[in-house]
Amino acid sequence: MRIRSPSLHELHAFAATARLGSFSKAAELLCVTQGAVSRAVARLEEHLGQSLLLRQPRGNELTPVGRSYLELIEPALQTLESAAVAQRAAEGPTRLRISVAPTLATKWLIPRLPDWQALHPQIALSLAPYRRDEDFGDPDVDAWLRPGEDLWPAAVTAEYIVGRDIVPICRPQELRGRQALREPADLLSRPLLYHSNYPDNWRQWLEAVGVLGAQLKPSADFEQVAMLVQAVVSGLGVAVVQRCLIDDELAAGRIVVPFEQPVQISRGYMLCTRRASQSQRALRSLRQWLLAQGS
Template identity: 55%
Template structure:
């Protein structure tokens, strides 16, 4: 069978020239000489019987035929490069075992993970079971994301990520434009939903609003933030939660900020890891990416 397609060096030279607009820059990007690029383009044009490139001084431009041909081969070249990279990195993928607090995992981390996988295909993440009382030295994990105030056992380093901002939330129907605006005193008359493990959150929030003598009473208790938020959506009452855990619900309009300013607390989510492992390649990549994501938040 006669092979009609050009050689890969010719196609790569053509794509590099199209991208840079310069024979010298194309040569630099491919780590070859300018003459090698020029000869590759000449062979490609001779093979196809078409003029693909025109020179305009030091710059080079694709002809209409060249532009059309680039559109038809660019995707195939990209696929070939991606396939080669995947095979090359597969044999040296670095594993990183992580234990993550479930609430932050499902509400904040998972929606962002595709970005990490795209940036670091060489790191294979493995999420091990979460245990609330894990002493942070278990052999099953390399790093942890935990809720706390930053005081960890000796030998463990940490970086604060998100979670110190508390906000009161309610059903969107409670803050319609036609309704009187809610304030801290108004919230005291509403059913207040409490988190079993953090029953002091409402008192902290009312104190920050100047209601230090408030005695908020629970209408119901929930042991998971997801249940607490679902109860608010169902109209059972108002809750105070960490803002990082309700990004999706706020964006979709399923919950609304009830009133007042947010409150900063000492507790938040931290990336924890053994100090001796900080510079391990997989952990370093994970840490850098997490801090960048937290900075955006």
């Protein structure tokens, strides 16, 4: 069947111009340029072989044909808009399942979820189990927030969110008295506590702030940042951790950053999604929100 009706773009351009009386106001309403609206109306007139608008210096007026045509198409346009709104409402609430590294979930993501809920009440986030040996094959998981650098499977897109800044931490009393920490090299006089999965953090931070060639002797190591921070709070020594994971302890005054010289490492927490699912509206919203939280 031959389709005789013009495009929706042309119909919307004409209807908006007819209602508002000018191409510029119609362009603002439709979020396009004034030229795009003018050309769309001209194409519509050419398609119909009729003049629909009288172009006047102070605006546009409908011709009798234009007024009659507007009365015919407006109910159809309203029906299409109502159908689009109804279909979106029919989609109902959306649920995203995201696998998150446990420490990041506890220390960074969960405290921020009330903001997500306020902005996106129709999209519920639920946390899926975290696996160190993730193969990104679980169809029930929509996204992963996990540590890493640049090497990921071909079917996965990874984007940095947060976690590359590392800082030293100590108890507040380490900054008082005759033996107070006064410069970065003074940290070497304290027991150095290590993250067992990332033992190179101390060397990277010290070298970045100019402490070169130090003989590093770890006093103890811990597998999780929460344990590492608690060891510092308990007075076992000093540590280097990712800045994003210590907001609560800093706010409560249980620990301090003795030297505000954050150092960036190559490793951070990455948002990983399957390339095939990136067109989902909910995932795009999640990505934008996480990027804003990490900035």
